Amino acid sequence: MTRLVELTDVRKVYDGGARHPALNGVSLGVDRGEFLAVMGPSGSGKSTLLNLVAGLDRPTSGRVVVDGRDLSQASEAELARYRRGRVGFVFQFFNLLGSLNVLENVMVAAQLAGRGTAAARQRARELLAQLGIADQAGRYPARLSGGQQQRVAIARALVNRPLLLLADEPTGALDSRSGEQVMELLVELNRGGQIVLLVTHDAKLAARYAGRVVSLVDGRVADDVVLQASTPSAAEVVRVRVEEVAG
Amino acid sequence: MSLKFGILGLLAEQPLHGYDVKNRFESMLGGSWEVNIGQVYTTLQRLERDGLIEADGERGDRRKLAYRLTQPGRQTLHEWLSQPESEPQQLREEIYVKLLLSTRLADGNLDQLLAAQRRVYLQRLKDLAELEQRARRDGRDDLVLLFKGAVLHTEADLKWTDACAEEIRNSNQKGVEYT
Numbered sequence: 001m002t003r004l005v006e007l008t009d010v011r012k013v014y015d016g017g018a019r020h021p022a023l024n025g026v027s028l029g030v031d032r033g034e035f036l037a038v039m040g041p042s043g044s045g046k047s048t049l050l051n052l053v054a055g056l057d058r059p060t061s062g063r064v065v066v067d068g069r070d071l072s073q074a075s076e077a078e079l080a081r082y083r084r085g086r087v088g089f090v091f092q093f094f095n096l097l098g099s100l101n102v103l104e105n106v107m108v109a110a111q112l113a114g115r116g117t118a119a120a121r122q123r124a125r126e127l128l129a130q131l132g133i134a135d136q137a138g139r140y141p142a143r144l145s146g147g148q149q150q151r152v153a154i155a156r157a158l159v160n161r162p163l164l165l166l167a168d169e170p171t172g173a174l175d176s177r178s179g180e181q182v183m184e185l186l187v188e189l190n191r192g193g194q195i196v197l198l199v200t201h202d203a204k205l206a207a208r209y210a211g212r213v214v215s216l217v218d219g220r221v222a223d224d225v226v227l228q229a230s231t232p233s234a235a236e237v238v239r240v241r242v243e244e245v246a247g
Numbered sequence: 248m249s250l251k252f253g254i255l256g257l258l259a260e261q262p263l264h265g266y267d268v269k270n271r272f273e274s275m276l277g278g279s280w281e282v283n284i285g286q287v288y289t290t291l292q293r294l295e296r297d298g299l300i301e302a303d304g305e306r307g308d309r310r311k312l313a314y315r316l317t318q319p320g321r322q323t324l325h326e327w328l329s330q331p332e333s334e335p336q337q338l339r340e341e342i343y344v345k346l347l348l349s350t351r352l353a354d355g356n357l358d359q360l361l362a363a364q365r366r367v368y369l370q371r372l373k374d375l376a377e378l379e380q381r382a383r384r385d386g387r388d389d390l391v392l393l394f395k396g397a398v399l400h401t402e403a404d405l406k407w408t409d410a411c412a413e414e415i416r417n418s419n420q421k422g423v424e425y426t
Contacts, residue, residue, distance in 0.1 A: 203368075203369065203372060203405050204398060204402055206369075207369045207372035207376070208373060217413075223362050223365060225370075227369060227373045230377075231377060232378070234276075234390075235279055235280070235281070236374075237375060237397070238279045238378075238393070238397045239279050240248060240279050241339075242249075242272070242280050242286075243248070243250065
């Protein structure tokens with residue numbers, strides 16, 4: 001069966017790093033509807049993996065195929081088109097344009113992908129409403145909280161209805177409450193069918209929100225596990241030891 | 248934890264009989280431990296003998312006998328509550344010993360064992376997150392604290408398995424053998 005995203009024996013060696021490839025024979029498939037977390041310590045290759053799937057970079061060898069398109073063979077122009085139209089990014093530090101207001105930040109991504117102003121505005125407004133920040137449309141990023149800025153970034157990422165939503169440490173710059181809200185938003189989007197690829201060093205975050213966790217170590221897949229979304233009773237998970245004290 | 252102080256703490260709220268104690272204890276811990284009723288009665292008797300609690304009402308059927316905290320009992324409870332825990336850390340899970348033995352015995356399954364253990368911890372993190380969320384929905388902020396503690400322990404265990412795996416990889420690369 002063909003997976004929607006299929007990496008086959010992918011190696012990525014950066015200049016001068018031949019002895020320590022960033023990715024060293026990674027094979028991985030992702031299906032529609034998945035919420036996949038890629039986990040690993042810094043230097044394990046997880047950002048490299050994300051960049052390859054995002055079409056920001058090409059593998060040194062091996063294949064990266066997304067929805068039937070082989071990114072390793074694609075031209076620069078094709079990759080640029082793929083990135084604009086098929087991939088949505090969410091970064092740790094939001095990367096919003098400070099000179100544009102919230103609505104414009106979201107719109108501009110649609111316009112760059114070739115959408116007309118009116119259509120871009122309509123789509124942007126729709127997303128801001130969906131993400132609960134419609135009332136912030138006219139404000140500038142600097143005036144928003146971190147959590148709000150990340151919502152704007154998510155709206156921007158979704159504006160072209162991407163096949164893949166890629167999130168690289170999306171809660172890294174947020175307090176824990178805003179971080180949870182952002183993650184719950186990603187879960188909600190995933191329930192609506194959006195494929196989410198989360199990259200994080202945080203096991204708790206990965207296990208809590210993703211249905212599947214891939215762990216990278218030294219550029220290789222060390223583990224790939226599907227987690228059960230069961231509803232266990234407390235006693236099945238944690239026990240407090242109660243003992244009688246003698247005497 | 249000790250049942251003795253658990254009981255003193257519950258009786259500090261109001262007088263209770265044995266079954267109340269058992270039920271409240273279980274509900275306090277969110278069902279994460281089942282308390283033995285026999286153990287509860289024995290502990291109640293000891294506490295009464297030591298003057299920390301006393302019968303509240305008629306003495307007769309022990310199932311209907313309620314107890315209340317005495318002044319020395321309240322004192323003892325408050326001392327306990329205000330003390331930090333300084334007992335030696337308990338590494339109760341067998342995986343600690345299993346891994347030590349496996350490295351010593353150079354049993355080739357260490358990698359698989361670590362990987363399997365890691366999966367258990369990842370699943371546990373997911374389960375605990377679910378329990379924490381449920382406790383929060385139910386307005387049980389006290390249980391949220393319990394689950395947060397369990398999450399942190401599980402994260403530490405996960406880090407430990409990763410550290411073990413790394414240690415083993417490094418020593419394999421150097422060709423060092425464990426003896």
